[in-house]
Amino acid sequence: MTQDKQQQILDSLMTAVIVLDQDLCIEYMNASAEMTLSVSSGKVHGNPIHSLFSAADGTPQSLAQALKENRNFTKRKANWKLHNQQTLTVDYSVTPSAEFGDVVIEVQPLDRLLRISREEAMLSSQETSRNLVRSMAHEIKNPLGGIRGAAQLLSRELVDAGLEEYTRIIIEETDRLRDLVDRMLGPHTSSQKESLNIHEVLEHVMSMIRAEVGGRITLKRDYDPSIPEIFADRSQMIQTVLNIARNAMQSLTENKDKLTEHAKITFATRIQRRYTIGREYHPLVAKISIIDNGLGIAPELIEDIFFPMITGRAEGTGLGLAIAQNLVSQHNGLVECNSDKNQTEFTIYLPLDNNHA
Known part of the structure; x- marks a missing residue:
């Protein structure tokens, strides 16, 4: 398999992959890693790992120890503060290679998973809410036509012109409620x-x-x-x-x-x-x-x-x-x-x- 094909495969992964040398400097980042950490691989190539995120959580020290002992490890819910001050919550796994002196880091951002879960819950609850509103709107709209019609008939039968003000208010307020209900029901036509x-x-x-x-x-x-x-x-x-x-x-x-x-x-x-x-x-x-x-x-x-x-x-x-x-x-x-x-x-x-x- 050629190197270009290997890179295409790595770039197609959803998992962020970072490869470090024995000095914990960046050798390679795939496309998902660039997107996750908001950096370009070309700009940070050769830079130490702590240039990507804050070292306050001890990640670089853990990487150095893993490389020294040739030991794999996984860290859950690590908080990384990126160079752009954005805070990222991630799970990451570290695989050192004593033979080549490299360290491979696989990063899974949790923020995205939490966002997906939150969006799913929001979309589901909104759909339930829309169905409820539509049902209520139809129940409200049905009698509005009868109220408006009755007010119109009543206004024609009134002898006292001064009382027509009251029927006019009924008709206008009924129309306002009908317009509100129409907006609650949403667009009447399908998407073009x-x-x-x-x-x-x-x-x-x-x-x-x-x-x-x-x-x-x-x-x-x-x-x-x-x-x-x-x-x-x-x-x-x-x-x-x-x-x-x-x-x-x-x-x-x-x-x-x-x-x-x-x-x-x-x-x-x-x-x-x-x-x-x-x-x-x-x-x-x-x-x-x-x-x-x-x-x-x-x-x-x-x-x-x-x-x-x-x-x-x-x-x-x-x-x-x-x-x-x-x-x-x-x-x-x-x-x-x-x-x-x-x-x-x-x-x-x-x-x-x-x-x-």
Whole structure:
């Protein structure tokens, strides 16, 4: 087997593989290791192992001892602090070779497994919630037509014109409830998927937001032009991004006096390689982020933010994010949220490996 073929096989593995020499300097990293540790193999080749992550947990010393004693070992739930200050929880196995003086490290990030488990639970509970909401919405909608019809008939029979104000209120409030129920039920039509440029969708949404807020909020682009066209329903993608962006806009405008700097929303795109959504593995995923510099989302709400009727805003209905998640799930994707003080990021993940009809 040629060396190139061996490297192709190693690069195809989901497990991160790092090979060190007898001085514990980096000889080789496969593609999964580069992705896991957020470094390029070429840039760190020949560097000591502690250049990849903090040595505070004693990993380099354990590696040196294993090489000296020619002893295999496995470490569970080790916490590595990477060069970019990111903290990573991993299981890793060490296999030294006294014959060649090398050490092979196999790394399995636990953060990804925990995220997959969390996403599965979230998607399952959201589907249960959607089914419950749909059932309730249908039960609510059925009598609304009768109430509206009765109010219309009553208004025609009224002799006193002053009483028509009351029937008008009944009709208007019934219509408002019907519209709310329609939003709870979600889109009425099936997806009309086509090849589209996600940046055109973002530009369209930005123009709508700009028309509403003018110069009160700065809108910033941070695009990756290499992202290929995605296969999706254009109107549903616009609705998804608009729901998230409008949430950010409303949060910023409602709290403008409390912001530490000028209100800003950033629309960013990237390609994410080797990403798992639920239990489905995708070699390439489009990552679309909407980031605002508002006050953040309350910690007690963050886990439930995608459920219907959950909102942190006094004027919010709690449907926008639930609808966005539902629309993205129809494209086998996912919406995630991370929020800290002065920054909230909603990220849409859309698979690129099924961009065909």
